[in-house]
Amino acid sequence: MIDRLTAALARSRADYTEIRVERTWSTAVTFRGRRLESATASEDQGGFVRALHAGGGWGVASFTSLDRLEAMVVRAGELSRAVPVDPPIRLADVPPHQADALLDLDGDVRGVPIAAKKRLLEAYNGAMLGVSDRIVDTLAVYRDEVSEYWYVNSQGTILHELRPDVTLSGTAVARRDGTIEKGLESIGMRRGWNSVQDKAAGFREVAERAVQLLDAPMVQGGTYPVILDPELAGVFIHEAFGHLSEADFVYENPQAREMMTLGRRFGKPVLNVGDNGAAPGLRGTLPFDDEGTPTRDTTLIKEGILLGRLHSRETAAAMGEPPTGNARAISFRHPPIVRMTNTYIAGGRGTFEDLIGDVKLGVYACGAFGGQTMLENFSFTAAYGRMIRDGRVAELVKDVVLAGNLFQTLDRIDHIAADFRWNQMGGGCGKAGQFPLSVTEGAPHVRIEEALVGGDVGGPGRAGGP
């Protein structure tokens, strides 16, 4: 394959050309309730070419038929010429790399019969269903893939990788009369079959919680001290801050650049944030990004001060900063764009108890059903919450939605515990039509001295059903 790709490269008349080819084997098993909904094996393959003529824009081509490779190399060059760009696009220097990186498959999923995958998932699904008759529905999904990946560019980089990914997710739906609650378990790793064994306890736990939530009151909307558990804190830093640190947002936007000036204070000195694409064994981890740049640990906020940002070769050159290995594409169907890898809030000092000790009335927000950011504004739905009363964890509450302004909220983080952990979850990140990208988030327990918690905001229209 490499010979074929380098031969195709030689046909390009553009000043810069890169080719990616991927072949992905995947299996997916889905249970809904006691019913096996599907068990399928798929094979997806295709290629991507990107070309740049001096003074031209990007010419890009993607295709599923590899017979079209040479024609697409030529076409990408033509497209680049067709879009004059001034000032010209420059790429930051990255030394050429040649690497054969076969990640640890940890039990190659391709060698495991799909019937065994079905049995594994059936057991985890059964763990949720077995909790109570209140569990009226479940959705359990097992998905694995191994991607063989080839990358070459006209500057001499030649990469061949084997990238595994395995994810498990479970949703338990509890119902009593008109009240419906759910619990969500999610596991994801850039590993193989061995890493998803013995996971039933987590599935059981989320189903139990869904049942408990049936009796839990809705949190009273208002402003509280809020403690985020490591899972929600990780989602928060990814969604609310991580996207702003992606340089494609700022590099050609003077106002955005001003807002994200390096050296600006974003938080109190307790706050340290980074993105580490080289951390071993995580879903966002790869040796190189999709432009052939080695991944690394990039500090974004140090002691509350903005110190760095995430770059592609293009944004790095435009801003005169070093490339960070964050140009990623979800597949051959897409160009690489600036993305996060494994984003984290670094561990601080003390324990969870230290964070809640002096809180008279607060909310402990745990897990994440989802989160969305519109730049400075964000909204996160916690899986569940607990009230904190007089320094102790008290009753379970539901419908905990955190909403706020990023700048104010980051600045109100006043205490970060030492109990850092990576959240090895499935799912992924979406940006510019590219979803889901494998990423990981990590954080310890984090306290926000004051945050708006949605929920019952009063007034009619909230209760009831059809």
Place this chain on the structure above:
Amino acid sequence: MIAQLVELARRRADGGADALWRRFERTTAAFEWGRLKSAGTTEEAGANLRVRHRGRVGVAGTTATDVVPDELVGRALASAELGEALELAFPGPPPPSAHLPGVATFFDRAANASLDDLIGIGRSLLTRLEREGCRVNVAVERETTATRVANTAGAGGEYRGTGFGVSADVWRIAGDDVLVVSDALEGADLPSEEALAALVASINTRLDQALRVVAPPEGALPVVFTPAGLSALMLPVTQALSGKAVLQGISPLGAKVGEQVFDARVSLTDDPLRVGRTASRPLDDECVPSRTTCLVERGVVQRFIYDLETAARAKTESTGHGSRGIFGKPVPAYTNIVLNDAGAQPAAPLQLGGGLLGDIRDGLLVDELIGVGQGSVTGGAFSHPVALAYRIERGEIAGRVKDAAVAGNAYELWKRVGGFGNDARWTGSRCAPSVLFEGVSVARR
């Protein structure tokens, strides 16, 4: 390829098979932060096969065009070994007198649009959207598709389609205030100059009105949701009207057919035969001829949407809503959702709120919310911060509000609608006017 695939599957699967083959090619031009940045092309083709063997159903898909049909059939049969036992019946061909419904899906002007045409449209938008202190992104794309479906019962069909999309967003960052106003056009044909002008007017009007920031109101208030802002109220309803949710027992509307559940002025249809929409097609991805489905009529729930599988399990007929990609199995999916079909709208100058603001003393106009789709949507309860919303005072827009959230229960609100606007339009595959609801909870920080 598809005839060969279905024929091979017929020989090896005792309960029949159906297949979809789809190819598309697309051209895009992208302007990033005010300048032309890239041009792209995409060519993709793939096949999806479903078989029923020994009473069980299996699925396989591939984009590897060099794949031997026999191998794909083999994979589908392997999937069926583990698959669910299901009385899945593949529909036969329509009687000779009946034809597939005619709907124009292919438009030469969209198919033949060149890269230079796309760039021209992008530039003209850019020129009209540029303003001091703002940055503009514009993307223009056109595509052609070819679809073939067939089954072992003799049904099948093929059609070509075109699609054309234009999207633009204007960013204004002032200090820590980030304002993004965007809009998009999506259709099967090349957009008219009037449609492009309407997109420009939509963005510029909302941007002009947003420059002034005012304090949000608070309490149970009249709130107008624009056609785009209506998503939070439409999503629970469309989810609940899917036969899949009904089968799972999680649809609050599951036992409500024939009951008055919504305001008597609410009607909802799904229309795959709407000319000029990209979701339109003469038959669905499971060989079922397309027809318009009335979901809610004058507030009364009429029926749910089904594909072949959910119909078989619910012991009813498919409504022609089978949708399948290259990978995975078919699922029930809407085509073009129309709320209160008002027919063609007069090309009146854009008036935010569609004429519903006049009687509002103090309230909110919501154009975009954050986090729609998170949490337990089907139950109807929602609570979202606003991304773009305006305060209404004495019948007029006073300015943009920040740091506000709206909450309510969609089903409660749909029971008594305050009014429908005269501004029905397509946002994606949904056509709806602005809608006024009374007593929506509005909270602020």
